[in-house]
Amino acid sequence: MKITRIETIPIRVPLKPELAIRSGRGGAHHVSPFLLVKVHTDTDLIGLGEASCTPRWSGEDQVTGAHLIRTYLEPLLVGENPIEVERLAGKFRLAFAANYFTKAAVEMALWDLAGKAAGKPVYELLGGKCREFVPTKWSVSGVAAAEAAEIARWAQTQGFAAMKVKVGTDPDADAERVRAVRQAIGPKVKLGVDANGGWSAAMAAPTIARLRESGISFVEQPLAPEDNVLLPALRKTIGLPVIADESVYTLQDAMMLSRIGAADVFSIYVGKAGGIGPARRIAEFAHSAGLKCTIGSNLELGVGSAAMVHLAIATAGIAAEEFPCDIIGPFFYDDDIVRIPLPIRPGEARPNAQPGLGVELDEAKVERYRVRN
Ligand SMILES: [Mg+2]
Structure with missing residues (x-):
């Protein structure tokens, strides 16, 4: 199995109004931006990842995440076997400083692929x-x-x-x-x-x-x-x-x-x-x-x-x-x-016992919340 490309999808999902968050870090939180990641391979397996885009926390947002993945991580990973998670994560850890949420989204997608390829949930x-x-x-x-x-x-x-x-x-x-x-x-x-x-x-x-x-x-x-x-x-x-x-x-x-x-x-x-x-x-x-x-x-x-x-x-x-x-x-x-x-x-x-992270995207919902501009 080889990685062929990495797709990123920015989405924004509203919080239940009665549960909007207010905290000591200032500001109120009504809608959550995320960057979804799909690591495509030369098989029909796709690895899924998700980055929380909370610039107040980490300085990362949907634009920086997509840019860093496209510019630095995708060239490093294309052609590689995604089940070698430890080696690949080590490789991209040094591709750019910090931006941990962006790196995590790609790393979890590699685990997802490794699990799917092995037919085992990630916890195994x-x-x-x-x-x-x-x-x-x-x-x-x-x-x-x-x-x-x-x-x-x-x-x-x-x-x-x-x-x-x-x-x-x-x-x-x-x-x-x-x-x-x-x-x-x-x-x-x-x-x-x-x-x-x-x-x-x-x-x-x-x-x-x-x-x-x-x-x-x-x-x-x-x-x-x-x-x-x-x-x-x-x-x-x-x-x-x-x-x-x-x-x-x-x-x-x-x-x-x-x-x-x-x-x-x-x-x-x-x-x-x-x-x-x-x-x-x-x-x-x-x-x-x-x-x-x-x-x-x-x-x-x-x-x-x-x-x-x-x-x-x-x-x-x-x-x-x-x-x-x-x-x-x-x-x-x-x-x-x-x-x-x-x-x-x-x-x-509890986790799902299905292979990988055990979740599949509902593409209609991804489209509903996709950021378009
Ligand atoms: Mg806390």
Whole structure:
């Protein structure tokens, strides 16, 4: 099998209006842009990939992604055998700096092809299942307290037994929102907060002390990545597990944070790490270093979510039972671009057992959401 070309398709999919996201990273999120990737071969097999285009996160968008794939990755990959995922991903890792979400979309498509060629789901190529399903948690947007409480109640009714609340907007509003959510869901639901780096170092400790009154059990990305060096002191002061998200893209980021004692848990993404392989290397490092991992999200659609589930089901270093993962993207959309929805239920994500990533595109829906201009 040889790669013949790489096709990219920009799409935009609206979020359910009642679940639009507001966070400490600023701005509101109503529609999600993605770049779909199809790696074509000289057989009838096609590998699928998906990049979340969130420039506020990674500096990547649909135009940069398509450009980098066409200009740098396609020439490197055409004529190659896609099942040699490790070698090819190593090759394109150095083709251009950063732009991890773009690289991840192509890397996951190679895994998809490798699985399809072998007739096995990707999780089997990764060594098989470590768990029957991936425990997941809900993410409550940083909206007004009453609205947040309503979303949390809805999520609990759906079956979520763990959640996080977006904070990092304003200390009073944060405290009020988390209190309202705790009151709505009762004492038993595992509850944490995600500040998306929205607090200053001076603001973080006193605000977290207030949030503790609502029984929170972890704090995600309290400070901006620029303030990584201040995380170890904050972590000691607050005495709660700190999850690093925006601070950890690469294995080198994870090693640095581990060395300075900045975090207890790494939130890894297939997209942020640059693929399933690099994300797995972070999880393996964390496992060896006595740290934990969970999986975070940019509200992926069916292809990206499938890559996350295969990674999490097959990777022991992802402590999903203790720190449930954010594999919840499909809940945020009325519609997806895959033909058969993934078996992602509230609180539990499972992969399809079909070969590769186990998802097929619904071409009519891809056309419906395609960006044309
Ligand atoms: Mg986060």
